[in-house]
Amino acid sequence: MKNFDIIATSAMGLEAIVAKEVRDLGYECQVENGKITYKGDVRAIARSNMWLRTADRIKIKIGEFKAYTFDELFEKTKALPWEEFLPENAEFPVSGKSVKSKLFSVSDCQAIVKKAIVERMRKSYKKTTWFEENGPLFKIEVALLKDVVTLTIDTSGSGLHKRGYRSGQGEAPLKETLAAALIKLTNWHPDKPFVDPFCGSGTIPIEAALIGQNIAPGFNREFVSEAWPIFPDSVWDEVRMEAEDLANYDQPLDISGMDIDHRMVKIAEENAFEAGLGDLISFKQMRVQDFTTKKEYGVIVGNPPYGERLGEKKAVEEMYSQMGKAFAPLDTWSIYILTSNEDFEQVYGKPATKKRKLFNGFIRTDYYQYWGKRPPRVDK
Numbered sequence: 001m002k003n004f005d006i007i008a009t010s011a012m013g014l015e016a017i018v019a020k021e022v023r024d025l026g027y028e029c030q031v032e033n034g035k036i037t038y039k040g041d042v043r044a045i046a047r048s049n050m051w052l053r054t055a056d057r058i059k060i061k062i063g064e065f066k067a068y069t070f071d072e073l074f075e076k077t078k079a080l081p082w083e084e085f086l087p088e089n090a091e092f093p094v095s096g097k098s099v100k101s102k103l104f105s106v107s108d109c110q111a112i113v114k115k116a117i118v119e120r121m122r123k124s125y126k127k128t129t130w131f132e133e134n135g136p137l138f139k140i141e142v143a144l145l146k147d148v149v150t151l152t153i154d155t156s157g158s159g160l161h162k163r164g165y166r167s168g169q170g171e172a173p174l175k176e177t178l179a180a181a182l183i184k185l186t187n188w189h190p191d192k193p194f195v196d197p198f199c200g201s202g203t204i205p206i207e208a209a210l211i212g213q214n215i216a217p218g219f220n221r222e223f224v225s226e227a228w229p230i231f232p233d234s235v236w237d238e239v240r241m242e243a244e245d246l247a248n249y250d251q252p253l254d255i256s257g258m259d260i261d262h263r264m265v266k267i268a269e270e271n272a273f274e275a276g277l278g279d280l281i282s283f284k285q286m287r288v289q290d291f292t293t294k295k296e297y298g299v300i301v302g303n304p305p306y307g308e309r310l311g312e313k314k315a316v317e318e319m320y321s322q323m324g325k326a327f328a329p330l331d332t333w334s335i336y337i338l339t340s341n342e343d344f345e346q347v348y349g350k351p352a353t354k355k356r357k358l359f360n361g362f363i364r365t366d367y368y369q370y371w372g373k374r375p376p377r378v379d380k
């Protein structure tokens with residue numbers, strides 16, 4: 001099968017985690033700002049869409065070249081083999097962005113790329129009239145960075161965070177891709193307890209259950225490239241069969257989610273049910289201040305309110321402080337809290353073992369990590 005240049009796009013700060021996922025799938029890759037690039041065939045594209053939990057989208061790079069004039073952009077775009085990807089009836093909208101480049105008018109770049117592709121397709125499909133564009137969708141992007149043009153086609157459709165299970169959500173839901181990344185940054189193993197004390201719509205516990213049973217995040221959704229002629233039908237069937245084979249539905253899990261708001265608990269339960277994990281996660285209404293447990297060596301991952309709205313900061317900090325007291329006895333547990341509050345360690349009452357800068361959408365946050373004691377070694 002033909003090899004393509006594949007790009008897995010990533011949120012800022014998550015590149016290393018996405019790259020690890022790509023390598024775990026079996027593909028050597030390079031890491032750049034916001035993207036992970038590698039080579040692979042259509043099966044690699046389908047597997048990447050199916051399995052990557054922390055990437056935003058999977059794209060194919062069609063070409064990359066320097067362009068300082070619209071003529072150059074037109075000629076170099078026209079020289080690329082678009083007909084190898086796009087059938088005669090393809091729908092192919094072109095979006096764009098331009099950063100620090102001579103060709104800064106994005107709408108002009110989009111129009112020129114569109115015209116160049118039409119011209120190329122007219123020649124290869126021997127067509128003199130307009131294309132009807134009533135077939136499968138190929139979302140093309142022209143991205144300019146420092147005069148380097150990158151032309152890509154999106155293979156995912158909706159972003160990969162759309163797993164298909166979240167119908168209800170609260171005020172500040174976490175993106176599923178970020179939730180998965182937060183879990184991947186912990187030392188959690190599926191045979192250990194896992195708790196999200198601020199579960200909201202349940203994103204973190206649901207992602208933990210998917211990881212715990214090795215269920216592919218894309219198993220319950222469709223991808224735009226499933227309709228493309230370059231993908232033989234068998235590829236997606238094989239990739240779905242592989243996902244079914246690799247899922248470990250027998251893995252027992254001890255995952256719970258709590259929230260102060262009983263309406264959120266109900267939404268989380270409904271979402272878990274939608275994901276097919278209804279009986280695997282226990283949700284209940286509870287304040288984090290009241291959390292106690294006799295279990296050991298568990299992991300807590302929490303995305304509490306940040307208190308960014310006017311007048312909320314004080315109450316949120318009071319809650320953080322009480323949370324610190326409630327968690328203090330849990331010396332075998334590892335605790336991970338994502339917040340934008342810069343005084344978190346002081347308010348919580350303990351310096352973090354480690355912290356990591358992450359963006360939750362446009363909000364700059366830190367992921368405060370408190371590592372628990374290690375379990376004693378069992379000598380054989």
Ligand SMILES: C[S@@+](CC[C@H](N)C(=O)[O-])C[C@H]1O[C@@H](n2cnc3c(N)ncnc32)[C@H](O)[C@@H]1O
Nearest residue numbers: 173174198199200201203259260261287288305
């Ligand atoms: C930022 S949201 C969490 C969103 C969640 N990660 C999701 O993806 O939907 C914070 C949640 O913490 C809950 N919360 C606020 N104060 C709490 C407290 N003292 N104890 C437990 N939950 C609390 C809120 O009801 C809200 O659902």
